[in-house]
Amino acid sequence: MRGAALAWLVALLLAFAPAARADVDEERQAWRFRRLVAVPEPGAPDSPFAALPLPPEVAARCQADLRDVRLLDGQGREQAFVVDRVVTQGAAESWTGRLVDTRREARRSSLWVVDLGQPRSFDRIDLDVPGQEFAKGLRVEASDNREAWRVVREDAGIFDRLWGTRVHHTQVELAAPTSARYLRFTALDRRSPPVDIHGVTVVRRGRAEGSEWTRPVTAERVSGGPGVSRYRLDLEAGLPLEAFDLDADDAAFHRRVRLLEIAGAGGRREELPLGEGWLYRLRLPGEGLSAEALSLGVRRPQGGTVLLEIQDGDSPPLRSVRGVARGAATRLLFPVVDAAPLTLYYGNEATRAPAYDLEFLKERLAGAAGVGLARLDAEAANPRFHAAPPLKFVPTSGAGLDVTRWRAARTLAVPPREDVYAVTLQAGDLGLLRPNLGDLRIADASERQVPYVLFPEASEERVSLDVVRDAGKGEGRALTRYRLRTPSALGEERSPLPMRRLELEVAEGFFDRPGRVLVPATAGGARRSDEVLFAGRLSRGAGRREPVTIPLSGAYRSELVLEVEEGDNAPLTLSGARAAVAVPRVAFKAGPGPLRLLLGNAEAPAPRYDIDTLRQEVLSYSAEPLGAGGLEANPAFRRRAGDYLREAPPTMLLWGALLLAVAALLYLTARLVKPPAESSGP
Secondary structure, X not given: OHHHHHHHHHHXXXXXXXXXXXXXXXXXXXXXXXXXXXXXXXXXXXXXXXXEEEOHHHHHOOOOOOOOOEEEOOOOOEOOOEEEEHHHOOOOEEEEOEEEEXXXXXXXXXXXXXXXXXXXXXXXXXXXXXXXXXXXXXXXXXXXXXXXXXXXXXXXXXXXXXXXXXXXXXXXXXXXXXEEEEEEEEEEOOOOOOOOOOEEEEEEOOOOOOOEXXXXXXXXXXXEEOOEEEEEEOOOOOOOOOEEEEEOOOOEEEEEEEEEEEEEEOOEEEEEEEEEEEEEEEEEOOOOEEEEEOEEEOOOOOOOEEEEEEEOOOOOOOOOOEEEEXXXXXXXXXXXXXXXXXXEEEOXXXXXXXXXXXXXXXXXXXXXXXXXXXEEOOOEEOOOOOOOOOOOOOOOXXXXXXXXXXXXXXXXXXXXXXXXXXEEOOHHHHOOOOOOOOOOEEEEOOOXXXXXXXXXXXXXXXXXOEEEEOOOOOOOOOEEEEEEEOOXXXXXXXXXXXXXXXXXXXXXXXXXXXXXXXXXXXXXXXXXXXXXXXXXXXXXXXXXXXXXXXXXXXXXXXXXXXXXXXXXXXXXXXXXXXXXXXXXXXXXXXXXXXXXXXXXXXXXXXXXXXXXXXXXXXXXXXXXXXXXXXXXXXXXXXOOHHHXXXXXXXXXXXXXXXXXXXXXXXXXXXXXXXXXXXXXXX
């Protein structure tokens, strides 16, 4: 009877398990993925905690700090945990040894014996070898008593060579950690002059087993340039990469290597550097010499395509380029309550990090011994997944807007989902906006404002300036003047732009002359003389072709004057000029539907939105970039009488005022000289 009841209970639990899972999936519908977690039996003799190693594929689908990871029991309750990076458990330690024996047999070999003082555990040996232009292969042996020796490296190479840059390689990497008190180094001197070893230091880098993950990486050749090879790396998007080890079939090479991430922002393609350095390998079988440094430290990609760039110079490209991706292992530490399986949920782009009280015990938990090992099942998609709108408490629309007062507009292509988006303005937009950007608005189809957060100097754009040689100045003198003018917006007058610096394209390869940058005097204005912004030397060294750069203050200018004192030289050939302009970016939350970016309203007060207090939260959500349409006149714009007066030239206003004054004087004069009316009676 008891056995039948137990079987009935198990069958009942199994019948309700899918329904319970569905309920938990529904509660966690904002999480894309889940995995079952096999938990060890509770009550382990050494520690009541368990460790769950996270493979890099899981971390690649999470936010960078794993803030979207959750552990849930069968009832949907969260299990507290702390995130531990295993690689940080032990810091690197080093010990310097003492040379106790040095022997040299002329033109045959050299030998050194080092005493570390007591048995040490280490995985790297650093040698102090002075001098330059040497190459030696070392046999490295270790001993505990200076009697029985064992070989730890047979062909450790040390060398110093001028190889593009000077490479001084005197480190010996061990394949596995070893423990010894004494070290013995032997070098053959038959084919090369002897070297001296002045000191030896052993290093233990504290890497425990399982403290690092590795993945082989294939490389596909893509277009590069002269003397440059580029390869697309087969890496999963978002992989928490921390180092890349280069490999190739070549026995000897020394190349400058870069890792780049190709990302898009606002319709632009950007190459973001992830890491850069010199990598080399030297294998000389005749001398038994082998040395290499092929590891490049990098920062984590953000989901774009990763390219490997190798500077080949005049050498042929490396053969069969490939590599290994590496990163620090990460695990979750949590208390074991029962042996029932847990579920790991992850992949939520719009959540905050949990706040568990275990975080205060993180350091003690990370060093705890005897922690049980939990294991992950295969990944499964959450069948109830539905992306939660980020910042769900922030509305997507604000107050109504009279769009007839804005002169220009750009359309925004919004995807069919609610999200946080960002738009980078163009330099031409700044010519229509006030310097404080207070007349910038985003409007939806119902002519309601979309609240936004403004980042004033988020990016930089280079604007080509119109270059006109000023023929009326400097004629017959050793002085050349150029007028540099900004382009016009919407076919109107030239727009003032906040110029950070000038970049001048000069055809000549070598020059050094005095120059000035001026703001021309305003005709009929209060300033009757040119304002000097820069006075200094315009120069470029022989064989160089970079633009001549002149720093500016960032003030709004529509026209500048460049003066070059030519001396007795032929005039410089100014082939082009650009202005570097800081452009703002706006971030906002919006749902599906057409939006417009409105620009140019002299009367509009600066907006005040509640979302501006959430500036940091908006940044943390990594707003999706949007492309903006071309700048066009706002078809709904309507002029008022005040607009004509505001936009009229100062001379026209002056003549208008004079005409009104004359008309008023004529009217008053006519009234004063008008004869009195004749009397009609006595």
